[in-house]
Amino acid sequence: MCGIVGLFLKDKALEPQLGALLSDMLITMTDRGPDSAGIAIYGASEAGSGKITVQSADPAADFKSLKAALAKKLGVAVSVTIRATHAVIAVECGKLDAARTALKELRPGITVMGSGESVEIYKEVGLPKDVAARFKIGAMGGTHGIGHTRMATESAVTTFGAHPFSTGPDQCLVHNGSLSNHNNLRRELVRNGLRFETENDTEVAAAYLSHKLATGSNLGAALESGLSDLDGFYTFVVGTKSGFGVLRDPIACKPAVMAETDGYVAFGSEYRALVNLPGIEAARVWEPEPATVYFWEH
Secondary structure (H helix, E strand, O other), X not given: OOEEEEEEEOOHHHHHHHHHHHHHXXXXXXXXXXXXXXXXXXXXXXXXXXXXXXXXXXXXXXXXXXXXXXXHHHOOOOEEEEEOXXXXXXXXXXXXXXXXXXXXXXOOOEEEEEEEOOEEEEEEEOOHHHHHHHOOHHHOOOOEEEEEEEOOOOOOOOOOOOOOEEEEOOEEEEEEEEEOOHHHHHHHHHHOOOOOOXXXXXXXXXXXXXXXXXXXXXXXXXXXXXXXXXXXXXXXXXXXXXXXEEEEOOOOOXXXXXXXXXXXXXXXXXXXXXXXXXXXXXXXXXXXXXXXXXXXXX
């Protein structure tokens, strides 16, 4: 089942509304998956600065004095913005990998949701309206974002089984469907140095695309290669630092609709996810074709 949404803004005047628009789209999809929900927001970042979004089951303990502990360990300035069970750690880009290593040592109970120059990822068990309110997503601005509300079919209902999945810098993916060859792909990707946090097939799809992007493909080419390498029924919406992509499998049995105006490109599992977007009455609306790659980049 599951409900997925995505919004890529072409009009900078809409950027302060990204979180509010995306939250509304996802809340409309609640009945497609009430187990857990998540949203990735791509926002502006300071030159040379990177972000790590982390989650803790015990934020009062794990986030206490985290800023000071990380700054001391890394020897550079660090900022920590706490949002309920999540925190966004900002540090210079060259220290992102060192910061992730330091987090494992300093706070082993913390889990990294995603990292990069612009992405922030928030996800938890619960309804989309509650997850969006908990993290104050509606107040966030940005250039593009994707979201997911989950109906679990093949793994446990947990924070870590929720989407989006992020397996590379500024990369994430949401998925409606199931992959039949994810175990074989997982083994192959592990041999290529990728690591996995869950047994979820969507994490495998995300890692597959991350591997393709890391080895020279752009988003369009990475998605195109997935048509021959990924078996199953799926609709993917993918985010990168500069772009937003959509892919449906060759049978395309999972619902999907898109809309484009001069101000944005939007995706929803159903048209009702798009009805409150500004100017939707004048948008070009279509159902994405099977086995066809769609992507936009800033």
